Amino acid sequence: MATPIAYGPARVLPGEQIHVTTNPDTEPFWQAAREHRLTACQCSSCGKFRMPPSPYCPNCSSKEREWPTLAGTGKVFSFAICSRNPATGDEFVYVPVVVEIDGAGGTRLVGNLTGCNAEDVTIGMPVEIEWTAINDGWVLPNFRVA
Template sequence: MTTATATALPSDYVQITTNPITEPFWEAAKERRLVAPRCSDCGTFRLPPTPYCPSCQSKAVDWTELSGEAVIYSFAVVHGFPGYPDITLVPVVVDLPDAPGARLISNLIGVDPATVEIGQRLTVDFHPITGGWLLPVFRPAPKD
């Protein structure tokens, strides 16, 4: 049996809307950088970006550039998607080691879904989407 390689949704299918709270995340992604908001007062990371720190309710935020390393916390394998019956998606929830407490929901691409495991090391990549934006996605990290 042949297994399809996990991919992202076609570029023209994904659209985003930004606002002042989320725009720094998306602008950094356009530059192929992964960032996370960190409270300037207590140091708590928060993803998705929020107007207030969930720990201390401060509005003060610093956008911290991350290494792009991630670890799979949870995943699913989706065979077919409305309008794309032959696509295979692997949505993932990832822990970001250099942003303790922050998790990001994304897609794992370029991998046989049968080989995906909780705790697997990943590295960020960027997939083009509508409007000239780039979507952070992940690939398996190179073996040591």
Template sequence: MSDIVAQTLPGEQIRITTDTATEPFWQAAKEKRLVACQCADCGHFRMPPTPFCPECQSTEKNWPELSGRATVYSYVVVHGFPGLPDITLVPVVVEFADAGQARLVTNAVGVNPEDVQIGMELTVDFVDIADGWKLPVFRPSAD
């Protein structure tokens, strides 16, 4: 087993853009809260947020706060990144127990890439990125 630990790109290199559909997600992340877009009419969760519900076409939204617990649905290990040859990234698709079938593409951090597996339990954390925003990332659950 190696002693490599997955991380994110340096925060100052991560920039986001928002629009009316995604702004509530990013504002909540600034407060270290994980939220998901939920249709206010049919209850369908969707991530990433979209202007209308793919199930019923409603434009009405709620933004419930999630527990922050997720499981790995899919992942890949990336060794090196342009300009950062020694970095190891583990992009993951996570699924939330408290948000229907909603999934989020994010990063697993603070874990040996060899230990990541489908179904692994993770917990949200937030890292500072450019322009005062915070990025939700996921660490192995303590329990």
């Protein structure tokens, strides 16, 4: 049996390498992030959450929407272990995760995970939001082990 690779602590990518571009559908999400609030687009008519946000609800076609504040907790739905910075090619261990957000009807969000060694990440692991400053005053939602 092969010995597992020891990657070490998972980190987030350097903020200066990340840029945010918004549009009218995504602006409320990013403005809430600046306030360290996690939100998701929810249809005001049928209550279905939708991420990424869109002008029309895919469930009932309503244009009505709201942006409730969410708890900022969830569980790892999927993940990958990466060992190179995609911008520079340098060795850099990070773990992009897909997190199913608690209280948001199956809504999933992608971010990087911290708070553990990369090789210890598991599906179903409880996580909580962690805010990372990036370019132009924006803030990126990432996750840490709860």
